[in-house]
Amino acid sequence: MQLPLIGKIERPMPWLVGLLALGIVGSTAVTIVALQRPKDATDITSLTVPVTQEDLTVRISASGTVVAKRSVNLSPKTTGRLAELFVEQGDTVSAGEIVARMESDDIEAQMMQARAAVAQAQANLERLRNGTRSEAIAQAEAAVRQAQAQVAEAQSRLNLANERVERNQYLAEEGAVSSDRLDEVLNEARSARAGVAQAEARVTEARGRLQELRNGSRPEEIAEAEARVAEARGRLQAVEVQQEDTLIRAPFSGVITQRYADPGSFVTPTTSASATESASSTSVVALAEGLEVLARVPEVDISQIRPGQPVEVIADAYPDEAFQGTVRLVAPAAVRERDVTSFEVRVQLNEGQDKLLSGMNVDLNFLGDRLQNALVVPTVAIVTKEGKTGVLVPDSENQAVFKPVTVGPSIGDQIQVLEGLDEGDRVFLELPEDQKLQDILSDEIQ
Template identity: 40%
Template sequence: MTLDSLQPTTFKPSGKGLMNHKLTKWLMGLLILSSLTGGGYLVYRQTVISSAQEARSKMQTVPVQRETLPITISANGIIEAKQSTNVSPKSSGRLKSLLVDEGDSVKAGQILAYMDDSNLQGQLIQARGSLAAAQANLQKAIAGNRPQDIAQAQAQLEEAQANLQKGIVGNRPQDIAQAQARLKSAQATLAKAEDDFQRNQQLYNAGAISLQTVNQKRADRDSAQAAVNEAQQALALQKAGSRTEDIEQLKAVVEQRQQALALLKAGNRQEDIDSARAQVVQQQGSLKTIQTQIQDMVIRAPFSGIVTSKYSDPGDFVTPTTSGSSVSGSTSSSILSLASNYQVVANVAETDISKIKVGQPVTITADAYPDKTFQGKVAQVAAQATVTSNVTSLKVRVDLTDPETLLLPSMNVDAKFNAGNLNNVLVVPTVAIAREENGTGVRVLTETGRTRFVPIQTGLTVGNKTQVRSGLQGNEKVLVSAPRGFNRGSNRGGRSGGMGGGYGGMGGRRGGF
C-alpha cells in the first residue's frame, strides 16, 4: 500500500470524545501560561536582582576613623606698614636734589635728598671766627700777663715814685741858682732896655727922632720888665718848693701804679677765667647749632624700608610737616613717604577671637602669589571690636615673614590662624553627611548589605573631613557614594530615593569650610 493510496479519514467524535478534546485544550493553555510565568520570573531574577547585587558591590563606603584635626581660623586681611613716615626736613627750605624714587629700597641712614644750605655757610664761617676769638681770650686769661707788660708797669711806678720824692724834697740849690741867674739876666736886659728908652725919649723931645722909634723902645722895656717879673716868680717857686696838693697828687699816682703792677703780677682772677671759658662754651654751642642745621640739610632714611610715595621734586619748597601732598604744585609739605616692617591686619569674627593668642603661628596666602605661602605670628589683638555691616569683628595684627618683600601695602591676603588640634576625635568624610527628615546624619552600611540613616551631631570641619561629636560608635562604615538609582533605604525606597540630592547638597554646603 502506497502513500498515495491513503485517503484522509474524517473523525467524527461522539459526545464524550468532544468533552475530552476541550479539556485537553484547557490543560495545554494552562501549561503554556505556567511556562511563560516561570520564564518571566527567571528573566526578572537574572536582570533586576542581579543588577541590584551588582550595584551593591559598587557602593563606596569608608570606615569611621579617629584622627587629630588641626584647628584653623580663616580671616581676610590687608597688608599694612607697621612703621611708616613721611620724610620732611627739620626746617623749611628748597629741595636741592633727590636721590631716590618710588619703589626703591633704602637702608637706615642712607642719604635720600639734599636741601639748599647756601644761607648757612656764611653763618658757619662767622661762628667759627667767634669761637676762635673766645678761645684766644680764654688762653690769655689762663696764661696771665706777659713779662714785658709787668716790666713796663714797674717802670711807670718807679717814675711816679721819683716824681713824688722830688716833690717832697723840694728843688735843688742848683735849680735855685739857675733861677737866680735867669732873674739877673732878665734884670740886666731890663736895665739896658730902660736906658735905651730914656735916651730915645730925650732925642724925641729934641725932635731928633720919630715917635715910632720911641714907642718901640718903650715896648722893649716893658717886655724886659715882664721877663724880670717871670724870673722872680720862678725863683720864688724854686725857693718855696712843691705844694702840698702837688705832693698828694704825686702820691696818688704812685699808689695807682703800684696797684696796676700788682694786678699784672697776680694775673687774671678766677672769675675772669670762668667768664672767658663760658664765652668759649657759648660760641661752641652756636657753632654746633649751625653745623647741625647744615647736617639737617642732608636728608637721611630714619629706618630701612621702601619708598612708597614721592611728594617733591628738586626746586620745590618743603616744610617740616608729616602730611603728604601732591608733587604737582610748586610747594610741598613733605619729600617722600617711607614704609617698613609690613604687617597683616586681619578682621577675625568675635566668635573666634577667644582662640587667637599672641605668638600664634599664621599661614598667609595672597591672590597675587597663588603658588606661595607666607608665615607670620600674631603680634597684637585689638582691645576694641568694630562693627561693619552689622558684623562684629576684631582686628588682629600679624608680624609677617617676607624676606623678598613681595607683599606690599594695601594687598588683600587670606590668613589662617593655627589654633591647635582636636586629638583622637571621630571623623567622617564631609560628603557623607546628609540631611533628611530625621535631621543631619550619615548612612551606615548594615550587615545585610543595606544602609540605614543614623543622625549625628557634627563639630569642626577641616578640609574634607568633619568631626562627629555623637551618634556613631567608631566601628561603622558610612556611605559616601552609590550608583545612580540605587535604593539607599531599607524599606522606604521612595523616601530613601531622595538621598542623592541630600548628599550632594551637604557636600556643597560643607565645601566652603
C-alpha cells in the same frame, strides 16, 4: 406565532471547567506572592559617603595683605625748600644715612659767627690762664715811673704858683698890683693843685695795674672768662642743631618706596609719621622696612591663634606656592566693621620676601592642633533642623532621616564629628529622587 428558537445551552465539558478553575487559582496565588514580596531598597551608594577616621591638622583660614613691618614718611623738621635729594624710589638705605638736604645759607652764616665767638672767648681764657708776660710787667713799671715824674712836675708848678700867690698878695696889700692880677694868680695856683691831684691819681692807677700784673689773673676773672667760653659754645651748638635739622636722615634701614618731592620744592614738617595721604603731600620720601602679612581673623576663630603658630601664606600672584610664616602678634583689641568683629594678626614671613610685594592680597591657613583618629564627614553633609546640627543618614529602607551630631572644627572641606556617628556610617550628600530636603527638615525630631 411561534417565537424563533435562538439557541440551546448545553452543559460544558468537565475538563474545560477544571482548566478555568486552575487558571483563576494560579493567578490569585501569583498576585498574593507579589504583594507579600518586600520592596527593593534604593541603591544609595552614589548618594552617600562613609564616615572616615583620619589624622588631621586643624586649619583656620583667613585673608590678609602684605604690608611693611615699619613704614614712615620722611619730612624736614623746619619749613623750607628742598636743596638736594640723594635717593630714588627703590633705593636701599641704612639707618642714619642722609637722604635729602634743605637749604641752609642763613644757618651757615650764623655758624661762622658762632665759631668766631667761641675762638675769641677761648683765646681770652687762655691769656688769663697763662698769666702776664715779663714784657707787660716792664711796661707797667715804666708807666708807674712816668706817672711819678708827672706828679713831680705838677708839684713844681704848684710850688711856683704858691710863691706867686704870696708875692702878689703882699703887693696887693701895698697897692702895687691890681685885684685882677691877684685873682689870676690865685686861679693858676688852684689849677696847679688840681694837676698834682690828677698826676697822683695816675700814679695810683699805674701802681695798681703793675700789682695786678705781678700777682697774675684773679680766680674770678678766669671763672668769668670760662663762663663766656661756655656761653659761646652753647650758641654754636644751637646753630649746629639747626644745621643738622636741615639734613633728612633715614631713621632705620629699609627701602625707599615713594618719592614725593623734587629739589626746589617747598616742604613742611608733618604732624605724624604715619604713611597717610595727607602726610605724603608735605613729605619728601617714604621709607619701609621688611615685609609681613596683616590678617584679620574672625572672632570665633581667634582663640585658636597664638604667637609662634605656623602659617601657610598663598598669594593671588603665586597661587601654586605656599610661603611659610609664623604668627608674630595677635592684637589685644578687636576691630569692628559693618557689624563684623575680627582681630588683627601679624604674620612674620619666613620665606617669599623676594617675591611678595607690599599691598599684595593673600590667603592664610593657620596650622592648629593635630587631631588623631578624628571622625570626619564632608562639610556639605551638615544640615540644621530646629536649631540643631546634624546629618542625613539612611534608615532601614535607605530613606534619608535627620540625625543630630556634635561637630568640631572645620578642616578644609571636612568637619570633625565629636558625637553621633561611628566610623563606617554613611551620610547623604544627595537625596533620593523621591525625597526633598525641605520635607525632611520640616518633620519634628522624634
